[in-house]
Amino acid sequence: MDKWAELRTAYQVARLGTVSAAAEALGFHRATVIRHIDVLEAELGGPLFIRHARGYALTELGEDVLRVAQKTEELIDDMAGRANGAKAEISGEIKLTLLAPFAGLLMKAITRFREENPHCRVQIDVSEDLARLEYGEAQIALRAGTKPDHPDYVVRFFGRYGFNLYAHDNYIRRFGLPEGPDDMSGHQFVVSAVGGGRLPFRSWIDDHAHPEMIALESRNIEVNIAAMSAGIGMGFIADHEAAARGGFHAVLPPNKDWTAPLWLVTHVDLHRTEKVQAMLGCIKSELQNE
The missing domain is CATH 3.40.190.10 (Periplasmic binding protein-like II)
Known part of the structure; x- marks a missing residue:
């Protein structure tokens, strides 16, 4: 493929959203921008954009082309900086x-x-x-x-970084600290809604945190940590996160299976x-x- 000029034009249309904005940025006439897009679409065998009243939206093929163009621009900018001799300012x-x-x-x-x-x-x-x-x-x-x-x-x-079940000071004041993995009766949990395959401790949660014990569930780690800090429930977080936040206490012994x-x-x-x-x-x- 030798349509580098057309690829650059399409990238500017995707980045700026309209033909007029791309034409101004490139110093081209609008007709040239449209012709470049037509040529590139003919070369690739499909539409790159969906035309609508507010401008141009990318198709799936267009998104793939945009990613290639972004990487190409990154490489060209880096090469230009190196060619200028002294270390260029990174921007x-x-x-x-x-x-x-x-x-x-x-x-x-x-x-x-x-x-x-x-x-x-x-x-x-x-x-x-x-x-x-x-x-x-x-x-x-x-x-x-x-x-x-x-x-x-x-x-x-x-x-390699580990996770554990942690309870915050505010939780401990309300419910106390379990004496071990078999002392979970009466306790509450904050759990992640992320799919089980991505969490090394998910099987422990499924075995010990029964549905009636789950006080809050969220996909957002900050929401979960805020809930744990408020004393709503115990939950699994990374050891480095617990140390950085303060006020958290590990409930269970370290487990090599809970490291990643x-x-x-x-x-x-x-x-x-x-x-x-x-x-x-x-x-x-x-x-x-x-």
Whole structure:
């Protein structure tokens, strides 16, 4: 495919939402923008946009093309910065994807990154769905569980982190602290609504927290921690999160089955870009300081 100019045009239409805005940004006539889109759609064999009164919305094919264009622009911008000689100022945006319970692990690194690169905005996508780095959905991922084996991924071990059942001081004042796993009668729980396969402790909850004992359920980790802090119920949270928040007490002995390995993942095409290397450097420094 040799339609790079058309791809760039379509990217601007997708990013800005209208042909007029894209034409102004590119310095083209509106007719040129429309022709570029028509040529690209003919090349790819399907529509990239759905035209409506307010502008252009992406089709599924268009979303795939947009991801490719975003990654291409990232590589070109990085190459241009390197070609200019001295280290270029890092700007724009860098996107990370991770699961909510592990967000706190990266905040010191992000603080350092922002201090060193104040013109680069950090975006964090907290999702159970694994972002496809090969489509540019994120530049860096922090993934839990089995080591990713995608052939185009650069994978580094980040660490192993544990979970436990915790009770807050406010809960203990109301209900006391269980003496062990067989002393759960009369106690209340705050549980996550995330699918069982993603939570190493889910089988324990299913066996011990009967429906009448569940006081609150939410998919949002912050909602769950707020409920636990208020004394509504006990719940599972990461050990590092409990230590950082204060006032939480582990209810059960440590369990190796409730630990998860974390992996820092990048795509081979973007791994060496200055933006990604700068963030990885900050993460590595903070890991060494722990």
